[in-house]
Amino acid sequence: MSRHANLRRRLVLGGGAALLSLPLGAVERVLTPGQATGPFYPVTPPLHKDNDLTRVEGRSGRAAGQISDLSGRVTEVDGRPLAGVRVEIWQCDANGRYRHPRDRQGAAEDPNFQGFGHTVTDDAGRYRFRTIRPVPYPGRTPHIHASVFPGDDVPFVTQIYVAGEPLNEDDMLFRRVPEHLRPLLLAEFQPVEDPVAELAASFDFVLSPSLAGLFGPPPAA
Incomplete structure (x- = not known):
């Protein structure tokens, strides 16, 4: 064969x-596997909606953690770039805390981490965020939540994991993904020479408005 x-x-x-x-x-x-939205999607997204999660409007400080650039493309399964598509990400801060009222763990909130950001793809389907390398959350391996909005359809939702992270193998949601599809949810965070960012990672979303849900999302945990 x-x-x-x-x-x-x-x-x-x-x-x-x-x-x-x-x-x-x-x-x-191969279509990017979908995953559950999770409990900490922002109740009210911040007014300063942008693609830099390491700065908070009105504050001079920068977020704690390893500043990282996350970029990639959004395409159809046939390779056609999806231009003008909204992409969102959200994640916990370097202390492992989400900007969400339901996250009531004892960790202090980083006031300089926006926690949520959005951008729109260019003509080549490209997007870019400045954020931090994700860190573990109680009971979860490091991950970044992401949504892509193809037209007026229901958003495609997934989670981005760190390649080589030992905690991945014990993460319930990561293990729900069929083993041969798990590499499609991994991003390698590599050192870069940049005045601000320590690391850079690339992650592509491959989807189709009619087929994006074939591999997910699984039931919410």
């Missing part, structure tokens, strides 16, 4: 018969 045929077979078995309609060349791009 050829590499393309074998991959196509795995996609159909994992994602449903709808994938049979995809062109053969498209099977090289």
Whole structure:
């Protein structure tokens, strides 16, 4: 069996018969697995909606933690870039605390971490955020929540994990993803030479308005 045929077979078995309609060349791009939104999506997103989570409007300080640039592309499964698409991310601060009233753990909140940001993809489907390398949250491996809004459809939601993080293997939500699809949710945070950012990571969203939900989301924990 050829590499393309074998991959196509795995996609159909994992994602449903709808994938049979995809062109053969498209099977090289596997849909990004979806995941649950989680309990800490902002109740009221901050008024200063931007793509730099390491600054808070009205404050001079910068967020604690390893400042990181997260960038990538949003495309259809056939490789077509999705331009003008809204992308959101949210995560806990370097202390492991979310900017959310339901997060009542004892950790102090970092007043210089915005906790939520959004941007819009350019003509090539590219996006970029400045944030921090995610840290563990009680009971969870380091992760960044992300939503993509393709047109007027229901947003595609997933979580971005850190490649090489030992806690991934014990994380309940990460382990719910079929093993052969888990690499699609990993981002490598690598050192960079930048006046501000210590690390940079790349993560691509591959989705289709009609097929984005085939691999998720799983039931909320």
